[in-house]
Amino acid sequence: MKRPRRDNGPPPWGMLPIELVQDVCSFLPSPDLAAASLTCRSWRVAACALVTHLTLPLNHPLLVAGPARGWAECVARMAAEQAAQRQGLAADAAAGGSGCDGGGSGAARYDTSSANPAALAAAPAATAAPSTSTSFARPPQLPPPPPPQPTTQQHQQFPQRPMVPLPRLRTDFPFVRHITLIHNAMLHRLQAHSALSTLRALWPGVGSLSVHDSVTWDLPLDYSALGALTHITSLELLFQGQGGMDEAGQPLYRASMPHLCKLGRLRELCMKWIIGYDVDSFLDFNEVYDLLAALVRHGQLRSLQFGGENINAEGARHLASITTLETLNLVCDARPASPLHLLDLLCMPRLSRLELLHVCPDHAWNAAAGPEEEEVDPLTELKKRTAALAASPLRCLALSLSPGCQALVSRALPLLPHLHSLSVRVTSSEEEEALCAAFKAMQTGPQPVSPQEAAAA
Numbered sequence: 001m002k003r004p005r006r007d008n009g010p011p012p013w014g015m016l017p018i019e020l021v022q023d024v025c026s027f028l029p030s031p032d033l034a035a036a037s038l039t040c041r042s043w044r045v046a047a048c049a050l051v052t053h054l055t056l057p058l059n060h061p062l063l064v065a066g067p068a069r070g071w072a073e074c075v076a077r078m079a080a081e082q083a084a085q086r087q088g089l090a091a092d093a094a095a096g097g098s099g100c101d102g103g104g105s106g107a108a109r110y111d112t113s114s115a116n117p118a119a120l121a122a123a124p125a126a127t128a129a130p131s132t133s134t135s136f137a138r139p140p141q142l143p144p145p146p147p148p149q150p151t152t153q154q155h156q157q158f159p160q161r162p163m164v165p166l167p168r169l170r171t172d173f174p175f176v177r178h179i180t181l182i183h184n185a186m187l188h189r190l191q192a193h194s195a196l197s198t199l200r201a202l203w204p205g206v207g208s209l210s211v212h213d214s215v216t217w218d219l220p221l222d223y224s225a226l227g228a229l230t231h232i233t234s235l236e237l238l239f240q241g242q243g244g245m246d247e248a249g250q251p252l253y254r255a256s257m258p259h260l261c262k263l264g265r266l267r268e269l270c271m272k273w274i275i276g277y278d279v280d281s282f283l284d285f286n287e288v289y290d291l292l293a294a295l296v297r298h299g300q301l302r303s304l305q306f307g308g309e310n311i312n313a314e315g316a317r318h319l320a321s322i323t324t325l326e327t328l329n330l331v332c333d334a335r336p337a338s339p340l341h342l343l344d345l346l347c348m349p350r351l352s353r354l355e356l357l358h359v360c361p362d363h364a365w366n367a368a369a370g371p372e373e374e375e376v377d378p379l380t381e382l383k384k385r386t387a388a389l390a391a392s393p394l395r396c397l398a399l400s401l402s403p404g405c406q407a408l409v410s411r412a413l414p415l416l417p418h419l420h421s422l423s424v425r426v427t428s429s430e431e432e433e434a435l436c437a438a439f440k441a442m443q444t445g446p447q448p449v450s451p452q453e454a455a456a457a
Contacts, residue, residue, distance in 0.1 A: 021046040053178045058211070059185040062169065063195040082171070170202045178208035178234075183215055189222040189252070196225035208234035213274075216240060220253050227259030233300075234268040235260075239308075250285075257287035261294035269295070272307025272331060284310040292318035299324055307331035313338070320344035329355040339378035339408040342399075346412055347388040355398040357425075378408045389415040400425035410438040 025033055025046050033047050056063065179199060187195075199206065209232050213221060220239055288309050295301045301322055311319070311332045319328070320341075328351060334341065345354055382389075395418050401409060413419065413435075426432045 022049060025050055048172050049175060051173045052175055053180070054173055054176045055180040055182065057185075058181045058183045058192065058195050059187055060195070063198045064187070064191045065194065065198075176203055176206055178210070179203065179206055180210040180212065183211065183213040183221060186215060187221075192221050193225045196223070197228065200228055204231070207232050208268075210236040210238070212238045213240050220249055220256070222252055223256035224259045226256070227262045230262055230264060232263060233265050235263065235266060236268075236270040238270070239273045254285050254287045257285070257291050261291055264298045265300055266295070266298065267300055268303040269301060270303075270305040271309075272305055284312075289315050289318060292322075296321045301325060303327040305329040310334075313341070316341035316344065320348065323349055326350050327353045329353075331357045334358055334402070339405045340376060340381060342405055343378065343381060343385060343408060343412065346392060346394065346416070347385050348392070350393065352393050352418075353396040354394060355396075356400070357398070358400045358402060379411065382408060382411055386415060390417060392416055393418055395419060396421040398423040401431055406431045406434045410434040413438045414441045 021043055025043075033050065058064075181195070183192075199209070209226075209229065211221065211223075223237070226235070289312075292315055295304070296318055299322075301324055304319075304322070304325060304327070306329070309315075309330075309332050311330065311334045316334070316338070319325075319330075325348060328345065328348075334356075342356070345351065345356070389412060394416055397416075397419060399405075399409070401424060409424075413422070424435055426435065
């Protein structure tokens with residue numbers, strides 16, 4: 001016979017040790033972790049401690065309000081006080097209350113911190129109360145100390161409330177490493193600046209940031225506050241709309257570029273448009289090339305995704321100079337789309353993935369090379385860089401070819417030893433035939449050098 005339960009209430013989930021709950025929650029996916037956090041309060045604490053990616057609206061009232069004076073100090077002080085309280089509770093639990101409550105002294109212990117002035121005022125009354133024990137003498141009465149008078153500046157810098165909502169975003173999620181901000185409402189540029197500045201005060205250790213714009217079409221946000229986040233290593237900026245923004249948005253976009261140049265620890269950078277591309281409205285600003293030059297100087301970038309930008313000869317030289325790149329994704333209008341620029345990218349020493357999408361590769365801008373590049377034969381330059389192509393780690397290649405690149409690509413593909421994924425967009429039957437010939441050459445391997453070619457070399 002099954003023994004009946006003595007209690008009919010819910011199981012005491014909160015009695016489980018917090019270490020056990022965290023260990024179990026570490027195996028749960030995000031949806032199950034969110035459901036587990038609603039089971040009881042202690043489980044919510046364990047689940048929040050495991051959160052590493054936090055998504056917030058950019059117009060969150062606590063973010064738009066901006067970091068008040070002393071917020072960073074307030075958060076640090078609160079974290080230190082919580083750590084001290086935990087250590088004190090652990091020490092009391094270890095002592096087990098032996099001899100601490102009885103005969104040490106008749107004076108009651110009270111809080112002497114400035115954050116609780118009421119405890120200071122109540123302390124003399126506690127010490128003056130008669131003792132219930134007859135074996136100890138009454139402690140002498142002390143005059144009540146004057147209550148502290150905090151100044152206005154101290155009141156502004158260190159709020160008297162034990163927990164305010166803004167620092168709780170930090171204390172409730174201490175292990176956040178990536179933050180995504182959703183721009184879901186029209187904001188003044190100062191409000192956006194305040195929201196981005198708040199991140200620096202609350203999460204100084206967050207190294208990855210994403211900002212998704214889902215409201216404005218061709219008026220980007222003001223990203224001048226990003227210049228202070230010099231510690232971040234990953235930045236993703238997604239814009240809604242086409243690359244050709246109106247005249248009102250161009251100054252904001254150009255003014256943000258110098259601040260992005262200050263991010264010297266970036267390892268991943270993504271700046272692209274979410275919807276649509278127009279070949280006649282690609283952005284052609286000197287500030288874009290200044291950003292590429294800054295990335296070359298810093299020498300930390302591993303992944304770059306650019307969309308909606310014009311890459312001219314100067315920009316192509318900057319890209320080829322970022323020798324630390326491992327992934328490069330460009331949705332651009334390359335003017336001019338020179339075969340030599342493509343050869344520079346194929347010879348990069350660490351590049352393993354290259355995606356180069358010209359929106360309109362057969363446009364008149366891309367049909368002819370510049371006058372300074374007509375003097376160099378691409379096939380002659382290809383022979384000089386055969387050793388660099390043979391050492392290339394490139395594994396994935398996606399291209400939309402310009403008309404002048406077909407001969408170079410058909411000769412260069414067989415020289416890439418690690419290439420295993422290829423996606424090419426062609427615009428003519430001649431390019432298709434040349435690529436088919438290149439595929440056959442890759443299958444058969446390199447052809448032996450004839451004596452005539454060896455003698456000529």
